[in-house]
Amino acid sequence: xxxxxxxxxxxxxxxxxxxxxxxxxxxxxxxxxxxxxxxxxxxxxxxxxxxxxxxxxxxxxxxxxxxxxxxxxxxxxxxxxxxxxxxxxxxxxxxxxxxxxxxxxxxxxxxxxxxxxxxxxxxxxxxxxxxxxxxxxxxxxxxxxxxxxxxxxxxxxxxxxxxxxxxxxxxxxxxxxxxxxxxxxxxxxxxxxxxxxxxxxxxxxxxxxxxxxxxxxxxxxxxxxxxxxxxxxxxxxxxxxxxxxxxxxxxxxxxxxxxxxxxxxxxxxxxxxxxxxxxxxxxxxxxxxxxxxxxxxxxxxxxxxxxxxxxxxxxxxxxxxxxxxxx
Numbered sequence: 001x002x003x004x005x006x007x008x009x010x011x012x013x014x015x016x017x018x019x020x021x022x023x024x025x026x027x028x029x030x031x032x033x034x035x036x037x038x039x040x041x042x043x044x045x046x047x048x049x050x051x052x053x054x055x056x057x058x059x060x061x062x063x064x065x066x067x068x069x070x071x072x073x074x075x076x077x078x079x080x081x082x083x084x085x086x087x088x089x090x091x092x093x094x095x096x097x098x099x100x101x102x103x104x105x106x107x108x109x110x111x112x113x114x115x116x117x118x119x120x121x122x123x124x125x126x127x128x129x130x131x132x133x134x135x136x137x138x139x140x141x142x143x144x145x146x147x148x149x150x151x152x153x154x155x156x157x158x159x160x161x162x163x164x165x166x167x168x169x170x171x172x173x174x175x176x177x178x179x180x181x182x183x184x185x186x187x188x189x190x191x192x193x194x195x196x197x198x199x200x201x202x203x204x205x206x207x208x209x210x211x212x213x214x215x216x217x218x219x220x221x222x223x224x225x226x227x228x229x230x231x232x233x234x235x236x237x238x239x240x241x242x243x244x245x246x247x248x249x250x251x252x253x254x255x256x257x258x259x260x261x262x263x264x265x266x267x268x269x270x271x272x273x274x275x276x277x278x279x280x281x282x283x284x285x286x287x288x289x290x291x292x293x294x295x296x297x298x299x300x301x302x303x304x305x306x307x308x309x310x311x312x313x314x315x316x317x318x319x320x321x322x323x324x325x326x327x
Contacts, residue, residue: 123149169213197301275313
């Protein structure tokens, strides 16, 4: 990611974010819902793919439209500044577990990084990361500096002084989360999971930011996922979630064995409430499973309801405002 061979220069990324056509495409501003509701924005496009390659300009436009629709701001700059300000150290927590077939697309990560920089954050204060070094190998991410100057690196160093005690064991938190960045942007992927039913925003934090013990997977990863997310937000902020649903996994997750388990949903989601987002996206996965004649996993993914009871977000569909827009 970040090399000229990928077609992602610094100028190209900013063109995708703030080009004149982009600002004109977003129409009316949308006010936030009341505090008793959670907003989730879904951005769809049938223009994402050129064969097996994502068009970075289309993905950038989708991310920008999602951020502007979510915030109701009239310009990309104002929308990104709603979440970030100069001087903030920002971690972009990607998900590579499903490699080599399905993982957070570099095109989306670059678009989010460009938006963070547009808000005034220095590129060198942005870290794109996942926890395991060997997860990067069969992906298009490369360690070092990206097109904007952001750092691309793996975690694996832990702050044991602020470890989580959960589900019968001690789970140290990754130092990138709490020592090297001030906020985390959660960049999960739309996938099912053999144990927890689904692996979405909540699980990308719980298993992606902690050195977990074996029993964390017991009982469908419940209550571990909710316990870890509760601990995480007590130590750092997660101001924004951008879910990659350009290509998704409906079966065989979190690491599908072949492409027959995938489908092109051709969407991204923007949210701040991980419970609301996971509730919406679980329904998308279950609809796809039903279409394929596979059993429903809603009850298996009860960690979402546990997170609700812990006050981590809203799972009541009647209190979730789902806004769908197209690019």
